[in-house]
Amino acid sequence: MPYRAIVMLFSIVMMLSAEGAELPTHEIRITGNTTHEHSVLYEALNVQTKSFWQFWKEDTPRIYDKLLPTLEQSLQSFYESEGFYDAKFEIQETNTTLIVEIIENTPVCINEINITSDYDISSYVTFSKEERFRAEKFIEIKNSIIEALLSDGYCSYDLDTKAYVSLKSHKADLKYHLKKGDICHFEKSYIKGLESIDEEVILSRITATEGSRFDPDRIKESYANLYGLDVFDSVMINYDRKLYNKIPVDVTLKETQTPYHLEAGLGYDTYVGARAHSTLVRKNFMGNAEKLTLKAMWSQKEYLASIDFFKPLLFEIWGYPIDFMSKVGYSNLEYPGFTEEKSYIRFALGYQRERWRLKSGIALEYLDIQLLDNLKEDQVLQQAVNDGNFLLFYPFIDLIYDVRDDRMNPRKGYYLASYLEYGLPYSQDASTYLKMQLEGRYIHSIDKLILAAVAKTGVVDQIDREVPESKLFFAGGSYFNRAYGFREMGVILSPTSDSIEGASTMLNLLLEANYPVWGDLYGAVFTDNTMLNKESYDFTGDIITSAGVGVRYMTPIGPFKLDVGFNVNDPSQYGISFQIGQSF
Numbered sequence: 001m002p003y004r005a006i007v008m009l010f011s012i013v014m015m016l017s018a019e020g021a022e023l024p025t026h027e028i029r030i031t032g033n034t035t036h037e038h039s040v041l042y043e044a045l046n047v048q049t050k051s052f053w054q055f056w057k058e059d060t061p062r063i064y065d066k067l068l069p070t071l072e073q074s075l076q077s078f079y080e081s082e083g084f085y086d087a088k089f090e091i092q093e094t095n096t097t098l099i100v101e102i103i104e105n106t107p108v109c110i111n112e113i114n115i116t117s118d119y120d121i122s123s124y125v126t127f128s129k130e131e132r133f134r135a136e137k138f139i140e141i142k143n144s145i146i147e148a149l150l151s152d153g154y155c156s157y158d159l160d161t162k163a164y165v166s167l168k169s170h171k172a173d174l175k176y177h178l179k180k181g182d183i184c185h186f187e188k189s190y191i192k193g194l195e196s197i198d199e200e201v202i203l204s205r206i207t208a209t210e211g212s213r214f215d216p217d218r219i220k221e222s223y224a225n226l227y228g229l230d231v232f233d234s235v236m237i238n239y240d241r242k243l244y245n246k247i248p249v250d251v252t253l254k255e256t257q258t259p260y261h262l263e264a265g266l267g268y269d270t271y272v273g274a275r276a277h278s279t280l281v282r283k284n285f286m287g288n289a290e291k292l293t294l295k296a297m298w299s300q301k302e303y304l305a306s307i308d309f310f311k312p313l314l315f316e317i318w319g320y321p322i323d324f325m326s327k328v329g330y331s332n333l334e335y336p337g338f339t340e341e342k343s344y345i346r347f348a349l350g351y352q353r354e355r356w357r358l359k360s361g362i363a364l365e366y367l368d369i370q371l372l373d374n375l376k377e378d379q380v381l382q383q384a385v386n387d388g389n390f391l392l393f394y395p396f397i398d399l400i401y402d403v404r405d406d407r408m409n410p411r412k413g414y415y416l417a418s419y420l421e422y423g424l425p426y427s428q429d430a431s432t433y434l435k436m437q438l439e440g441r442y443i444h445s446i447d448k449l450i451l452a453a454v455a456k457t458g459v460v461d462q463i464d465r466e467v468p469e470s471k472l473f474f475a476g477g478s479y480f481n482r483a484y485g486f487r488e489m490g491v492i493l494s495p496t497s498d499s500i501e502g503a504s505t506m507l508n509l510l511l512e513a514n515y516p517v518w519g520d521l522y523g524a525v526f527t528d529n530t531m532l533n534k535e536s537y538d539f540t541g542d543i544i545t546s547a548g549v550g551v552r553y554m555t556p557i558g559p560f561k562l563d564v565g566f567n568v569n570d571p572s573q574y575g576i577s578f579q580i581g582q583s584f
Contacts, residue, residue: 025062026093032102035082035132044078045071063098075102083107083133085167108133111171117178119154121145125176133172138163149180153213156181156245184214186239187246193253196287197231204313204321205229207354208239208249219249221354229289229312230281231256259283272486273300288312304331314349323350325359333470334372336488337500338385340470341368348396357400365392367468385501390431390468396421404443408558408581411450415441415584425464432464435471437506441584452584454510456480461536462504472502473532478577480508481528482565483546485575492532492542496570503532507539510583520554528565545569552582 028047030038038061042049047061063071072089079087079102086105091098110131115121124144127137142161149157160177186208191199205225208218219237226235238250264278277297285292293308306329314324327346332339348361369387397420404413421435437458444451460472476484491499512526526548533541548565558581567573 024065026065026068026098027096028061028063028098028100030100030102032104035084035104035107041078045074068093068098071098071100075100079104081135083109083135083172085165086170106170108165108167108170108172110174111169112173113176114174115176117176117180119149119157119178119180121148121176121178124148125174127174133163133165135163138174145176145178147216150214150216153183153185153215154180155184155214155242155247182245184242184245184247186210186212186214186218187243187248189249189251191251191253193255195255196284197255197289198313201229201289201313202226202251202253204316206249206251208237214247218354222249222251225352226251226253230291231284231289233257256283272302275299285309301334302332304333305329306331320351320353323352324348325350325361335470335474335500336490338369338371338387338469340468341370342366342470355401355403357402358398360395360397362393362395365394366390367392367470369468369470386466386469386472388468392423392431392468392471393426394421394423404441409554410443410452410582410584411445412443414443415439423463423467430465431462431467433467433471434461434463435459436461443584448516450514452510452512452514452582454479454508454584456506456508458506459536460504469502472504473506474502475506475508475530475532476575478561478563478579479510479583481530481544481546482526482548482563482577483528483544483567483573483575484565485577489530489544490532491534492530492544494542495544496567496573498532498544501534503534504536505531505533505538505541507531512584514552522552522554522559524550524552524563526550526563526565546575548574555580558582 025048028045030041033041039049041047042061045063046067047063049061050059067074072091075089076087079085084104084107088103088105090101090103093099110127110129110133113125113127113129115125124141126141127133138161142159145159145161146157149155149159158179158181160175162175164173164175166172188210189203189206189208191202194202205228206222207225208215208222212218219239222237223235226232232253233256234254236252238252239247241248241250259282261281261283262279264276266274266276268274275297276299278295280294282292284290289312291308291310293310294306295308296305297303306327309326311324313321315322325348328344330343332341342365344363344365346361346363348359350359351357367390369385369390371385371387399418401416402413404410404415417437417439419435419437423431423433423435425432435458437456439454439456441452441454458473460467474487475481475489477486477488481489489498491501491503493499507530509529510526512524514522514524517523528546529543531539531541531543533539545568546565547568548563550561550563552559552561560578560580561582562578563576565575565577
């Protein structure tokens, strides 16, 4: 994440340094436009204007000289696409300036809309009578209808859309004729290109299964699942053959030629400080898409090392593919008032298909919790921290149902998750406990405005013996109250104070709104509300509420996010966090 931030900053510096090497331009002045703002015309004509951060530059629109010969043609094309087929343009050019006068004349407007369909498309045909006819909108409506038909499984539709335009009367009659046909289904999948991987492994990743209703989203998910195995240089899924509403799936794969992947870096994290990390991945370890991953990380507050092993399709249960994963590791993490030294080993079985993700297994942990003598003036130690040595043996289950349209930058949908962990009483000295967590996210967009709500709750029921402090709940960070650093907030004592102890009951509500302010740059406002109580099942305690603002820069791998949050009752308590991806 810090590396990507440096790359982005370097790119901006390079753009600014390149200002002195501009191509020849003319200043451009446009008059006569009553329907479209100047900014719309500037974008259509590739006119250069100053960016919002270039406050020192003169706000003078300029056009490259190489675009001048085709300027009138560009104007004509733009205005015709907007329904102005009789628009005229007068262009005067001097050595330094281009003056463009636009005479829009009468636009073509919608006269009649005729729909004949056995499938409801009324919500997609968004034109209305007397509205100006726009070719771009006409095409978008057709594409929306096709997308809806395919999503519902109709791949044999007969769609005829026409726009009869009269330049004399400046009227347009629209015709939409549709016969949806029969529902289509996927047929058998045909796999090519495998060398060291069994075909059954590939079939376990393809959600466009034989007999399932046709849906392009199943193809997209199959792509993501196959690339997620991390053993292919290329994946091609063809589904353009159609035999009596049956669609065969042709999958062509190329196994990776670089089985090793090494990653190393230096950076700075808002919580752990300066950090160094490295990762070594052996792809297709022992064949059949198995993967071995070695990780190491050191920082001012944490260091860890782990070995992960992943085997897809260990077996099937009633046709459901089950994966195997294991992890052995060591970590040493510093909390605000104590340190946690942990050695662990975990084994799990997992299932992932369409919207569902399930992981269940067992874990063995040895923890050494040591209290630190580093309390700040505003930190409180109400009770003794559960320190000492602990050996935990527990089964766990993690279940997720994800209906968001995108995992890194969702604009709509919802997400439900639950986690359950039970400390087994394997001996008289064992910590016996039940840890439960629930989370729900809802995202809704209104035009360009993105609204999100995230609710979390959790309980640790200490059945017998004390539970190690690090097993309790702490808050703070990008996902858990942004006025505080990661895991800096313990049991809440008042709307402005907390202790270093972990909580047995947790409740958190995040509300956020994102809106584009300039191109790929979004602004955000948010509020985070957290309750952390010492007693289990106690939801009556004080709440710490924070509010803040942030910016999001949209990149191909997800939004780069920077947030500043403040405790609304004590603005001196604030936090700064950044990450790749949204908090919802």
